[in-house]
Amino acid sequence: EVQLVESGGGLVQPGGSLRLSCAASGFIFSNHAMTWVRQAPGKGLEWVSSITGSAAGTYYADSVKGRFTISRDDSKNTLYLQMNSLRGEDTAVYYCARGRDVSRVDWFDPWGQGALVTVSS
């Protein structure tokens, strides 16, 4: 069974940092691009960042560019999102999701259960 499990969420002060992890199982992790999508409380979905296989390419939404860094460790089947200079508007549930293949994102399937990040003093 394909499974994605996020961890690392929590409460952080404005300006602080947090690193999310997404552990993958049930498929060949290195053969797929991966993505982070977030959802603010009561709001819609927002694409945050994607990374292709072997980390050949990394892509970011303008809202997080320069503050967030996506990475992957294919030996550990794990995706990461390093979040720095956090703001209140970064408060959201963060989901990781699998892409089409090694070089193409295209769509998101499946999704993890999500990790809640709350930025507040």
Add this chain to the structure above:
Amino acid sequence: QSALTQPASVSGSPGQSITISCTGTSSDVGGYNLVSWYQQYPGRAPQLMIYDDSQRPSGVSSRFSGSKSGSTASLTISGLQAEDEADYYCCSYAGSYIWLFGGGTKLAVL
């Protein structure tokens, strides 16, 4: 880049068909065959229902179908069932390695 435009809510009775629209531009929806649709129940993760404009993943009911005309994509649910009541989001590749979501549509089954 602006979010894609979806109606905030739609409703239908059991057995009826409903259609949710997703309007973008020639730079996103109209420029690529890469519209996908997601179903989300409250407190749950989204689930892929349609990809590549009109393809249905294995395991998704044939009552769900996708189409596109110009810069507007559509999700149609036929034979509406109570279990279809959820939020639905469209998403499109927008070029330059950017993906855009719609604002979401809440479907009520009356």
